[in-house]
Amino acid sequence: HGGHGHHQCGAREPDLDELRRLELPWHHKETVHHIFERARQPTDVPQPGYRRKLDENALDTIRIPKIIYHVIANGDDDGILTGRQLQKQHDEINDAFAPHITFGSWERRDYVDNAVFSNGCNDFITMETFKDANAETDAINVYFMNCLRFGIYGSAVLPQDAPEASPTHGVLLDFRTIDSPEGWCQGGCEGDTLVHELGHAFGLFHTFQSQAPEGCDCNWGDLVSDTPPQRTPAFGGYPNCDAHAQRNTCNEGPDDENDAVWNFMDYSDDFCLERFTTGQFYRMRYVLARTKPNMIASSFQSDGSTDCIPGTFYDSAIGLCAVCPEGTYQELPGQSECVSCPVSSLGTIIEGETTGLIDGLRTNVNQCYQAPVEGSCIENWIADKYCDPRNNVVECHYDGGDCCEYCCGAFLPPSGLFWDFQCGEGEPGTNSFQACVDFTCAFSDPLADHEEGSCIETWIGDAYCDWQNNLAECDWDGGDCCEDCCVDSDLFD
Numbered sequence: 488h489g490g491h492g493h494h495q496c497g498a499r500e501p502d503l504d505e506l507r508r509l510e511l512p513w514h515h516k517e518t519v520h521h522i523f524e525r526a527r528q529p530t531d532v533p534q535p536g537y538r539r540k541l542d543e544n545a546l547d548t549i550r551i552p553k554i555i556y557h558v559i560a561n562g563d564d565d566g567i568l569t570g571r572q573l574q575k576q577h578d579e580i581n582d583a584f585a586p587h588i589t590f591g592s593w594e595r596r597d598y599v600d601n602a603v604f605s606n607g608c609n610d611f612i613t614m615e616t617f618k619d620a621n622a623e624t625d626a627i628n629v630y631f632m633n634c635l636r637f638g639i640y641g642s643a644v645l646p647q648d649a650p651e652a653s654p655t656h657g658v659l660l661d662f663r664t665i666d667s668p669e670g671w672c673q674g675g676c677e678g679d680t681l682v683h684e685l686g687h688a689f690g691l692f693h694t695f696q697s698q699a700p701e702g703c704d705c706n707w708g709d710l711v712s713d714t715p716p717q718r719t720p721a722f723g724g725y726p727n728c729d730a731h732a733q734r735n736t737c738n739e740g741p742d743d744e745n746d747a748v749w750n751f752m753d754y755s756d757d758f759c760l761e762r763f764t765t766g767q768f769y770r771m772r773y774v775l776a777r778t779k780p781n782m783i784a785s786s787f788q789s790d791g792s793t794d795c796i797p798g799t800f801y802d803s804a805i806g807l808c809a810v811c812p813e814g815t816y817q818e819l820p821g822q823s824e825c826v827s828c829p830v831s832s833l834g835t836i837i838e839g840e841t842t843g844l845i846d847g848l849r850t851n852v853n854q855c856y857q858a859p860v861e862g863s864c865i866e867n868w869i870a871d872k873y874c875d876p877r878n879n880v881v882e883c884h885y886d887g888g889d890c891c892e893y894c895c896g897a898f899l900p901p902s903g904l905f906w907d908f909q910c911g912e913g914e915p916g917t918n919s920f921q922a923c924v925d926f927t928c929a930f931s932d933p934l935a936d937h938e939e940g941s942c943i944e945t946w947i948g949d950a951y952c953d954w955q956n957n958l959a960e961c962d963w964d965g966g967d968c969c970e971d972c973c974v975d976s977d978l979f980d
Contacts, residue, residue, distance in 0.1 A: 521850045583679070682751045690771055690778070695746075703716045
């Protein structure tokens, strides 16, 4: 990422099962506003009605209290960075994440360690041992060493991969990714590799991430709605970023967009990288609140105290803020317990039976439930070959047939899309399927609501003989039941 050659990022990429768990709940934007806007609310604005759009004027900045740059060199002085270089790096991340995330003070730690310098980016045990001895768990830790010998510019630990206070968290970077000698890093190693890796550390994925065999994933992608699908990473770009920005590897139809080669989560040269999207900021802020509630709580305080954010409570047993457990919520900051979710007389399903971030922060009683309106669907879970009980209702087209025991298709208006796939034992990603609530599989059987004597218009003239249409008023099924043109039936008239 971000320079001469096709070196890459070493951050772990989740599979589809994990992506399903890491998709944010329907209420994630509401939660972001509830937590961050109320915390920064002006005193002359009534709290219950205070809402502000997420934009550059919002007073809703997360301030990361401290970042530590661990500069690891070898005995030949390879890897040494100056204070000016580190300040330039620090300025770059503040510019990139503004206005919603800022980084406070920075400190440096210097080491001479041949083993870590040479192998830390590729040797888990070596790096974990070093982190255990040197990481400060209440700060963001960045480790500079020699990563390019393994073909990567850097890597990051994803936020869900370890508890908040674990020293495992952190970013590994090649020391040449900032302010390198001119000519060494064509396109400029301007410090955007750290921006990219912090994006991973805060919950983002590559813009070109895909679960689709052809690479253009319009369904899952990077779990952010305002980044267009992209088939492959966009290397290069320097010196003509305008021409680079015309790259388009996926066709999404009428609303087609070019690849987001300007996005910090792509692999373009630093020279061409410019920004994150609003959706990415929403995701980072929600994930940070969910996975680092103590750090976020401390960022709101000026006196050194910590009031736990909404959706969490102070757990005296561990002396830290903890996320409200399943079946509870908390809409106020600074609380020592959570409120139990009500039991709905209508049988609305309370969030649960999940792992990962989808079982997230609940800052309002309405967020106790899986959906804001009973019967609403998780649209991008329909017809994805996984049986989702929440979608297994007629309003969600019986999950597009995903819960059918045998082969099933579903016609989904108003898009007009039709899924027709093999389902049952042994399909990718699952070992079994449940039975459909209704074996008509929603709209795959037009006879479900058919009145005898009426025509099934879409079946007329399709070269298949349908006895329901073999009537004069249906034009004898458009001729489909005539012997000379019928293709699939012994029924003629």
